[in-house]
Amino acid sequence: MIVSERTYRFSYNAWLTILAVSIPFRIPATVLLILFAVYNLVFFNQLKFTRRRVFFMFLIAAPFILDLLFLWNNTSIAEGIKHGEKRLSLLLLPFFILSQNHRFNTVLILRYYALATTAILSLCLMRFAIIEPELFSKYLNGVDLWEMGYAFARSIKMHAPALNMHVAFVVVINFYFFKEALGQIRKTHVIWRLVFFLISVILLQYINTRLAIVNAFFGIILISLADVRKLKTKGLLKRLVIGVFGFALLSYGFVKIFPYSVEKFSEVTFAHLDKVGKLDSLENPEASAYNGLVTRLSIWKTSLDVALEHPVIGVGAADGKQAVINKFEATNQQFLAKYKFPVHNQFLDFWIKFGILGLLVVAVYIGLFAYIGFSSRQILCVFFFVLFLTANLVDDFLIRFDGIVFSALWLSIFTKNALDIKLDKA
Template sequence: MAVSIPFRIPATVLLVLFTAYNVFFFRELKFTRRRLFFMLLIAAPFLLDLLFFWNSSTLNEAVKHGEKRLSLVLLPLFILSQNHRFNTVLILRYYALATTSILVLCLVRFVIFYPELFNKYLNGIDLWEMGYAFSRSINIHAPALNMHVAFVAVINFYFFKEALGQIRKTHVVWRFVFFVLSVVILLYINTRLAIANAFIGIILVSLADVRKLRSKKVLKLLAVGVLGFALLSYGFVKIFPYSIEKFSEVTFAHLDKVGKLDELDNPEASAYNGLVTRLSIWKSSLEVALEHPIIGVGAADGKQAVIDRFEETNQHFLAKYKFPVHNQFLDFWIKFGILGLLVVAVYIGLFAYIGWSSKQVLCVFFFVIFLSANLVDDFLIRFDGIVFSGLWLSIFTKNALDIRSDKSL
């Protein structure tokens, strides 16, 4: 199910089958107060939909928004209540290997079926669209896909690190190969935030349990992984030099035009992917949130309220493309008021608490990627972001509860 999340139809089918299976064996599930407490915390975004159901102007739209987040009830309910322990390490390893393999095949398919696009990018033409074109070829949103790939790349590095000095050299080599392949996919999709997050994740994993790495040989091999990421990034920039421009000039261009994008000659070309567009959206969104700070405008009316603000302030470029809020904290504040803001903070912060308290470094890293992703986008309104976070938060929490149970024996 974790592997299928970027592909909506298979993920939905597997989620339905997973739910049906657990309903059939419902008597085998075990509930405790602590488990129920964490179930409620993970389900909090969906509970907001129920609590503020009355505040939406359109019943059908309110139901659709709640339906999207229903998985935040189902996943913790059926994962945290399992009687048996999960082998979280094995789940993570197989998830990373399978996801890396599938995406490599997708990239090979892209080269075969879209050679004109691939050759164009190799020649340095229209490199700004490269990651988006690949993502569209498999019907996936590029920023969402790169969030998955950043997670996978760091998991691959984690298992490469764990293998050093412990298992056969051939296994170490294969784990390093999968790490390299996942980094190549990450760089090709080329979302700025995900690349930065992957680098942070590699540092986090490198520093975790560093005292256990006593052998100089192991430390040297570990340095190979960190340097490997840096060298791959350098080589990629040499082949696709637009990446430097994207990370610098494009990102920070026209910051004096916040809220005034229509003054640019061609905002689609010069500002669409820039920080100035995000800042303009956030400025209008904050104004809407401050007009309805206590109870919000309702889940069904949040996006339209922001679009209306674009039109009222003559921001025709933003109104034309009907941009969503691109910040989950602001999005939930607009929809559910101050309680929505609190729920997002608790939901995302739960990754940090679970990871830190149970010493699960990959859970801490998930907090980093999900927090940063939701500061510049709104993944709790997307199926892939909702299920992706709900599934892994449930798995990491189940593992933390099992660890706590072991200590109390």
């Protein structure tokens, strides 16, 4: 098929933006991912491979390659293949994106991704208020606030921590472009960017997962202080105050409406830390410990024991979760066994499944965001490193479709941009 170079570049930027926006919605995202692969195959003549590009393709695809290398280590080969299929996009996305022979408009992709995601999730929240008026009214009246964000996330078939990881990234992107607009474009544009930033903060607060809120706050400070050497003190303080004050003001208003947030961040999070590995001794662990740090610590303690029992080659991707559940049962931790908790730490999860090589691969994969971000001075890539690292310390997003595609897509885009920047300097 013959199209002009300009049309092809425009369509590719559009493809990447639409893919990024679709990720929270698994079925549309899966369909779009397949169509994206077909699109690249149709225009296969546009692909160009160099040693450096192939090297980074290999690094990004490393978790999927582990599935292939350790396929023999699964009790069921069929189940091992099924687990590997989840991570196939770690191969496809860098293969197609890094091999493109033209430069992407990364700034445009990021901006429209953030704007579209904010708008779509706002509509989803309005839809939630319409289809679940009793729940929405209950939350506004301060009843059962612990389930508020989770109920909204389930209404669009998402897991709240995963959804809020996306939203935290969107909040920081929106603030980045708002900051960039100050004093440079028309006031009406600045106001609109501020509005989208504030709406995304409201979404973040409504879903209300602790780590995402902390990460977004850190990201706002990071963006405010970026290029500090180029800024005058007055300009620096102006940006920092606007970002931090806006975020803090919305957070304060949210806490006034939903006071449970303070309890969630303090008492619930750090309650019963003396009960690590002994959750069944609590009278009602579902009510008092389900969302607390003590549950995570209990899971990690047991998971570490499993990893140390199979430190070199692990137990296989298909058998990792069951190995941890078996350990819950063997150590008489009935609460954890009942709910069949996953590991909730990607480093431990891959260590259990693939042995010490799995631990190394996770570190390299996540660390690649830091290397690309710092080496090419892409501040949003640096923030993504912080976001994805902290998220995977308390959860395991490389076993979830949204976490796999989310990270693979942005890592591929940021890496392609870094390679192009390096080429410009050559």
